[in-house]
Amino acid sequence: MVSGPSLDEQAYVREGASQTAVKILVVGHFAVGKTTFIGAISEIPPLSTEETMTRAAEAVDDLKGVQGKTTTTVAMDFGRLTISDRVVLYLFGTPGQQRFVQMWEDMARGALGALVLVDPERLADSFAVIDLIEQYGLDYAIAVNHFDGSPLRDETALRDALDLLDDTPVVTCDARDEQSSAEALITLVRHLQDRAH
Amino acid sequence: MTGFDELEPQTPELVRPYVITKGRGLPDEEQLSLITLVTAVADRQQRPTRLSPEEQSLLELCSAGYLSVAEIAGHTQLPLGVVKILLAALTEGGYLITRPPVQRAPVADREILEEVLNGLRAKFG
Numbered sequence: 001m002v003s004g005p006s007l008d009e010q011a012y013v014r015e016g017a018s019q020t021a022v023k024i025l026v027v028g029h030f031a032v033g034k035t036t037f038i039g040a041i042s043e044i045p046p047l048s049t050e051e052t053m054t055r056a057a058e059a060v061d062d063l064k065g066v067q068g069k070t071t072t073t074v075a076m077d078f079g080r081l082t083i084s085d086r087v088v089l090y091l092f093g094t095p096g097q098q099r100f101v102q103m104w105e106d107m108a109r110g111a112l113g114a115l116v117l118v119d120p121e122r123l124a125d126s127f128a129v130i131d132l133i134e135q136y137g138l139d140y141a142i143a144v145n146h147f148d149g150s151p152l153r154d155e156t157a158l159r160d161a162l163d164l165l166d167d168t169p170v171v172t173c174d175a176r177d178e179q180s181s182a183e184a185l186i187t188l189v190r191h192l193q194d195r196a197h
Numbered sequence: 198m199t200g201f202d203e204l205e206p207q208t209p210e211l212v213r214p215y216v217i218t219k220g221r222g223l224p225d226e227e228q229l230s231l232i233t234l235v236t237a238v239a240d241r242q243q244r245p246t247r248l249s250p251e252e253q254s255l256l257e258l259c260s261a262g263y264l265s266v267a268e269i270a271g272h273t274q275l276p277l278g279v280v281k282i283l284l285a286a287l288t289e290g291g292y293l294i295t296r297p298p299v300q301r302a303p304v305a306d307r308e309i310l311e312e313v314l315n316g317l318r319a320k321f322g
Contacts, residue, residue, distance in 0.1 A: 007272065012262030013234060021232035021265060021298045022309055047271030051278055076277075078267050083316030087299070087309060090232050090265060106231055106277075110301055112310065182321030189314045196306045 011044060016085035024188065025107055026093040027133065028117030029125035033145045033175035034093035035077045037117060040181040041091060042079025050075045051103055076103055101132075108136040113192045115184060117175065118144050120153075123161045130162060139195045141169040143184040167194070214279045217251050223278055224285035227297075231277075234263040234296040235284060251275070252283055256292055263296065 013019060026034050039046045076094040083089050092107050114133050118126045133140050142164065155170055164170070169191050173184040229235075237260040248256070251273075258264065258272060270280040287293045299309055 007258065007261065009261070011268075011272075012264060015262060019234070019263070020296055021234055022313065023232050023298070044268075047268060049267055049270035049274075049277050049280075051276055076267075078271070080265070080268070081316075081320070083313055087312050087316065088234075089313060089316070090267065092231070092267070110230065110232075110298055112306070112313070179321055182317055186314065186317050186321075189310055189317065193307070193310045193314065196303065196310060 013080070013088050014082050016088075018086060019088055020086070021088050021090055023090040023092055023107075023111050024185070025111050025114035025133075025138065026091050026117065027114055027129050028093075028095075028145075029119070029122065029129060030095050032117045032119050032122075032125075034095075034117055037115075037143075037145070037173075037175035037181050037184075038077055038079040038091045038093050040176060040178045041081055041185065043082060044080050046077050046079045048075050048077045076107065095129075104132055104136065108138060111138060113188055114138045114140040115188045116140050116142050118142055118158075118162070120144050120146070120158065123158065126162060139192055141171065141184070141188040141191050143187075144170065144172045145175045146172045167191075214276060217249065217275070217279055218282040219249075221282050221286065224281055228288075229266055229281050229285055229295065230298055231267040232265045232298045234265055234298075235259055235269065235288075236263045236294055236296075238292060238294055248287075251279075252287060255280070255283055256287060259293060 013021075026037055028034050035046055035048075076092060078090055078092045081089045081091070092111075094103055094107060116126065116129055116133060130140075142158075142162065144158070158170065159168075169187050171184050171187045174180040237256055255269065255273065258269060264272070266281060266284060267277070269284065270277045273280065275283075284293060284295075288295055299305060
């Protein structure tokens with residue numbers, strides 16, 4: 001077990017008069033750049049935590065040949081950004097598999113909204129994620145993670161493919177870039193404001 | 198980064214989660230969510246002696262300021278459910294203070310969103 005060394009001072013939430021937390025989800029399929037995105041924005045090195053799943057996943061995880069394996073772990077990455085004396089923002093990222101539903105319950109509850117990271121070359125991989133987001137009734141924006149920085153060739157085709165509502169924002173971003181990632185997040189928050197009115 | 202790397206991962210095979218939690222069940226989501234902020238009460242005189250090693254180290258971790266439940270799990274590398282159970286027990290014992298996240302309500306949402314937007318613009322704009 002850990003011996004409990006004190007963490008770096010920066011590791012702690014800055015003390016504010018009545019600081020409290022909010023969260024935004026950063027979701028997307030495997031290897032789309034969620035951790036990179038969170039790392040670009042977070043003021044702490046991104047952390048990850050896992051939950052041990054027992055039995056729940058048995059029906060969907062093929063356990064043939066691995067008898068005796070009764071647990072599986074689901075990882076979730078997250079980072080933090082101090083917004084003001086009053087508000088600290090957490091960004092949570094996890095893959096969008098249906099079998100991670102238990103973790104989604106935890107993540108989605110009380111979330112302001114979600115940013116869906118999308119790889120334009122692997123659009124079909126995003127369907128499951130968007131399904132889950134809609135299932136939990138979260139408002140979202142799409143951020144196309146575009147590594148080479150070239151403009152998105154065909155937004156209309158992407159909107160059609162993902163079956164997006166007209167007012168769902170679509171932005172391109174480079175998840176490695178702090179500025180670019182922040183702009184995607186700002187687009188989402190503005191959209192959430194529109195929806196809140 | 199100092200501190201983080203010194204925390205050795207718990208070997209799951211060594212101690213089973215239900216031993217660490219002493220068989221207790223998960224607390225209410227209302228009580229401890231992922232982003233509930235947690236800190237140790239300031240009064241060190243009350244430092245208990247009969248806590249498990251895991252509870253001791255959680256208390257230690259929480260003694261220097263506020264951390265979210267998710268961060269505590271991340272730093273200790275214990276499963277989230279285990280951390281929640283231990284934190285709930287420590288809170289009930291009066292060793293920890295928790296600060297619940299912003300309650301979602303239309304009016305609060307608008308204010309919070311405005312603040313988040315301004316904060317992001319100030320930081321990255």
